[in-house]
Amino acid sequence: MRKLFNWVFDESSNSNSLGNQFRQKRMIFFKKELEKLPKPIKILDVGGYEDFWINAGLNDVGSIHITILNLDARETHFQNFTSVDGDATNLSKYGDNTFDIAFSNSVIEHLYNENQQRKMAKEAMRVGKNFYVQTPNKYFIIEPHYLLPYFQFLPKKTQFLILTKTKLSRLQKWTKEAAQQYLDEILLLSKKDMQNLFPGCSLWEEKFLGMTKSFVAHNFK
Template sequence: MSFITNLFSPSDNPESLGAKFRNQRQKDFEDLFFLNFSKDDPIRVLDVGGAAYFWNTSRLLSLPNIEIILLNLDQEEIDHPKFRSVVGDATNMSEFSDNSFDLVFSNSVIEHLYTWENQQKMAKEIIRVGKKHFIQTPNRYFPVEAHYAIPFAQYAPKPLLHFFLTKTKLSRLQKWDAKDAQQYLDEIRLLDQEEMQRLFPNSKMYLEKFMGMIKSISAHNLS
């Protein structure tokens, strides 16, 4: 039973399948990072929609002159000297000047912005404030929808999906709170590879695959 639970647990469970994919993605990202930056350089990183725990095992924290700024709608609790939390809006980062960050990073955030217009705004701001970027999102066409762990949930009518989430345990072996379920249904707009390329036209696409299928897409301009 624990195997099944871990298989469908969200990625904040370190034993979950999602966490294992995320750890591999983070390793590949960091390999690219260290090709672009010297360990002794002062480095400013903006993590859009990030949390400090994501970086707990990161090699970046070993760098002597790194600062990681977490940008969220609400203040994050910070207990590490290399982190700083700021409250802001991913679609309007006017508090930051052009090229004010060496790297902008974001993991599974851009699909939570309700509309294509908001996703375009976030992408433009990332390109404006960051010299480099690495932006990840689940692939719309992967058979198992990433947020609910239900096959083909992205194609279901929202009222039907709300029923499955709140009245059954099809999603991660548990029932969702009705308010939380509706919030996710309202805010999530999944992206595909073509749309990510349109949002980040001069970027490369790092494609994370499972059984030959693209599970997630990361746009980056790391060499």
């Protein structure tokens, strides 16, 4: 029973979690597009981490180099990975079309406000010849960060009380600090929001039980 709970409620960074299984299914689409591009390929992963690419089977692939950008650089363990520090909303250290792909998975919804999201979108489109930016669907039945139905539409005060006073979210009580941090930073996006942030993009919809679980804005041909 505990394994079942862990499978459902663990963070997507856990390779054995349900969330990670969804991520790997999304990567099937990405890897198909990757195969169409001439090698070598340079990818900028905005806000990602090494384990994500290991799970995708792209570690030690000599024809693909992945630069992983976060607020703080982190240790990497494979020759085709480089970790750098940087700001998703300001990639001025890189010129236009520096990378073959600007990639981001479940990051843009963590930028606090629309202005920051707009800056990130513009930078991804600028530094990448191609871009792939994924985010959960605001109107999906389950809010993905808290794993609660329609939690995103409750008042902030109610959300805070549920997180800190009950174990309804991921079977645990959140600390006040962690709850407030997430409530402050997360701003989910709709289909229309993504189309406005990435004008002229193609929008791939991840489906679950006939419902749209997340969106991927991209410009792959």
